[in-house]
Amino acid sequence: MILLTGVTGKTGGETAKQLLQKGAKLRAIVRNEAKAAELKAAGVELVVGDVADADTVRRAFEGVDKAFLTLPNGRNQEAQEKQFTDLAVAAGVKHLVKMSSMEAVAHAQTPIPKAHWAVEEYIRAAGRASGIAWTMVKPNFFMQNLLGSAAGIKANRKFSLPMGNGTTGMADVRDIAAVCVEVLTGNGHAGKSYEITGPEVLTFHQVAERFSAVLGAKVEYVPMPTDQFRERMKNVLEPWHLNAVCELFREIAEIGLDHTTDTFRKLMGREPRSVTQFIQDHVALFR
Numbered sequence: 001m002i003l004l005t006g007v008t009g010k011t012g013g014e015t016a017k018q019l020l021q022k023g024a025k026l027r028a029i030v031r032n033e034a035k036a037a038e039l040k041a042a043g044v045e046l047v048v049g050d051v052a053d054a055d056t057v058r059r060a061f062e063g064v065d066k067a068f069l070t071l072p073n074g075r076n077q078e079a080q081e082k083q084f085t086d087l088a089v090a091a092g093v094k095h096l097v098k099m100s101s102m103e104a105v106a107h108a109q110t111p112i113p114k115a116h117w118a119v120e121e122y123i124r125a126a127g128r129a130s131g132i133a134w135t136m137v138k139p140n141f142f143m144q145n146l147l148g149s150a151a152g153i154k155a156n157r158k159f160s161l162p163m164g165n166g167t168t169g170m171a172d173v174r175d176i177a178a179v180c181v182e183v184l185t186g187n188g189h190a191g192k193s194y195e196i197t198g199p200e201v202l203t204f205h206q207v208a209e210r211f212s213a214v215l216g217a218k219v220e221y222v223p224m225p226t227d228q229f230r231e232r233m234k235n236v237l238e239p240w241h242l243n244a245v246c247e248l249f250r251e252i253a254e255i256g257l258d259h260t261t262d263t264f265r266k267l268m269g270r271e272p273r274s275v276t277q278f279i280q281d282h283v284a285l286f287r
């Protein structure tokens, strides 16, 4: 039995879907049962509750041998993920797979990568102390983040993000989930950290060129000053989260990414999806 969190979200949802296609036996912790109705109908056992609630997680861990932990960024993420780790160890779970991020490194400067790194270190220490196996899945920027710009691209052929001329090696969530599925169902992944990118390093101006090519009409990327982004999002994200996102985006704008990885290719034996493919697959939302 595999326990998953976040199945009503992007990475957890896609991972659950692909695991079901492989016939895996799944249980998921969900806050809102209605949002997970399709997964329930497809055979996923639901435990309704919050991951912050230790009793819910304890109940969910009964009879589980592998767990997939993905939670959204926020001021409580680190504490919730550490508690989840403790409870996994206590329940005798054999393998814990954590959704982290490529920016999560020992010298991380900004809150989200720092929190991921702190949890990674906590899980590695738990592994040394208890023997629980672990795998870190560390993707770069999600292509699916571009869906947030779909309305603007559709209406004005423009999108605006506070990423300046920064670069990412963005990866498709469907490919990231495929790696998670391989880790959860295959062998030889214990003690590994997998940095996942797509096939190319691109600025957002170059992403706009990809949109132009697929849509057959010029699409423009307009860098947004961070202060403007902060103002626009102040009623959407709580202050800790908004500040953390602004700092992460500033880091992308100032430093960015200078390489792709071949992790996906090596694990999956095929090419990761490109931005062009991503746009083609979602063209109705952008055109």
Ligand SMILES: NC(=O)c1ccc[n+]([C@@H]2O[C@H](COP(=O)([O-])OP(=O)(O)OC[C@H]3O[C@@H](n4cnc5c(N)ncnc54)[C@H](OP(=O)(O)O)[C@@H]3O)[C@@H](O)[C@H]2O)c1
Residues within 6 Å of the ligand: 005, 006, 007, 008, 009, 010, 011, 012, 029, 030, 031, 032, 035, 049, 050, 051, 052, 070, 071, 072, 073, 099, 100, 101, 102, 112, 138, 139, 140, 141, 142, 145
């Ligand atoms: N976006 C990127 O470019 C990027 C890149 C690298 C790494 N990451 C990492 O990916 C992770 C986010 O993954 P995602 O995009 O799949 O998240 P997401 O789409 O925001 O989904 C979050 C999921 O977690 C559930 N959840 C949130 N709080 C919960 C709680 N207290 N108890 C139980 N369930 C809870 C949500 O349930 P509800 O439906 O009830 O809200 C939802 O199913 C983050 O840790 C982020 O750092 C993101």
